[in-house]
Amino acid sequence: EAQVTQNPRYLITVTGKKLTVTCSQNMNHEYMSWYRQDPGLGLRQIYYSMNVEVTDKGDVPEGYKVSRKEKRNFPLILESPSPNQTSLYFCASSIIPLGYGYTFGSGTRLTVV
Amino acid sequence: EDKVVQSPLSLVVHEGDTVTLNCSYEVTNFRSLLWYKQEKKAPTFLFMLTSSGIEKKSGRLSSILDKKELFSILNITATQTGDSAIYLCAVVRSGNQFYFGTGTSLTVIP
Numbered sequence: 698e699a700q701v702t703q704n705p706r707y708l709i710t711v712t713g714k715k716l717t718v719t720c721s722q723n724m725n726h727e728y729m730s731w732y733r734q735d736p737g738l739g740l741r742q743i744y745y746s747m748n749v750e751v752t753d754k755g756d757v758p759e760g761y762k763v764s765r766k767e768k769r770n771f772p773l774i775l776e777s778p779s780p781n782q783t784s785l786y787f788c789a790s791s792i793i794p795l796g797y798g799y800t801f802g803s804g805t806r807l808t809v810v
Numbered sequence: 811e812d813k814v815v816q817s818p819l820s821l822v823v824h825e826g827d828t829v830t831l832n833c834s835y836e837v838t839n840f841r842s843l844l845w846y847k848q849e850k851k852a853p854t855f856l857f858m859l860t861s862s863g864i865e866k867k868s869g870r871l872s873s874i875l876d877k878k879e880l881f882s883i884l885n886i887t888a889t890q891t892g893d894s895a896i897y898l899c900a901v902v903r904s905g906n907q908f909y910f911g912t913g914t915s916l917t918v919i920p
Contacts, residue, residue, distance in 0.1 A: 730908070732910075737912060738912060739898070739910045739911055739912035739913055740853075740898065740900075740910040741910070742907065742908060745907070755907070787852060787853075798844055798846075798855035798858055799853075799855070799908070800855075801852035801853050801854075802852060803851055803852050804851060804852055
């Protein structure tokens with residue numbers, strides 16, 4: 698089954714403790730992206746990647762890092778999480794050219810206390 | 811600044827009603843506009859629009875784009891409780907960035 702898999706689904710952590718949210722897709726998509734979704738603000742892009750070793754900042758990259766060492770994986774790293782990073786995170790992938798629609802992962806609900 | 815604005819923010823209707831959701835945009839180097847439906851989980855793809863005036867249709871849902879006036883509408887006829895969701899509009903620009911609106915929350919009551 699074609700899918701984007703995120704882990705974990707839920708995570709509660711403490712301020713400053715490094716964490717990684719994994720994302721993997723099995724569709725051989727070139728394009729992958731991370732979003733956060735907050736009430737009243739919609740989906741905001743954090744980082745995206747056009748292909749292996751190619752990453753770019755989205756609208757809200759501060760406090761996040763990503764890597765794309767393999768085509769299928771695009772982990773999101775929070776080196777020192779803060780409470781304002783409490784949010785619902787989605788990983789998504791797409792073929793290129795874009796516009797044919799993302800396939801989204803199921804989401805990761807992160808709470809930083 | 812590129813932006814996508816959806817209206818209304820929230821809508822409550824009775825089953826059987828017809829609704830129209832709006833999405834206006836100001837995005838440079840427009841490539842396409844997408845509609846998604848989000849229930850309690852990940853958004854699912856509904857439509858992609860690239861050309862003005864060509865209606866896309868899927869069952870009771872339809873959508874059209876006006877590239878001159880920079881907006882799109884999503885129509886849902888004969889609404890059902892299963893249509894209750896957040897409907898997201900996204901615009902793709904060249905340079906491979908997506909801009910999402912904040913969404914319209916639709917509640918359909920029996």
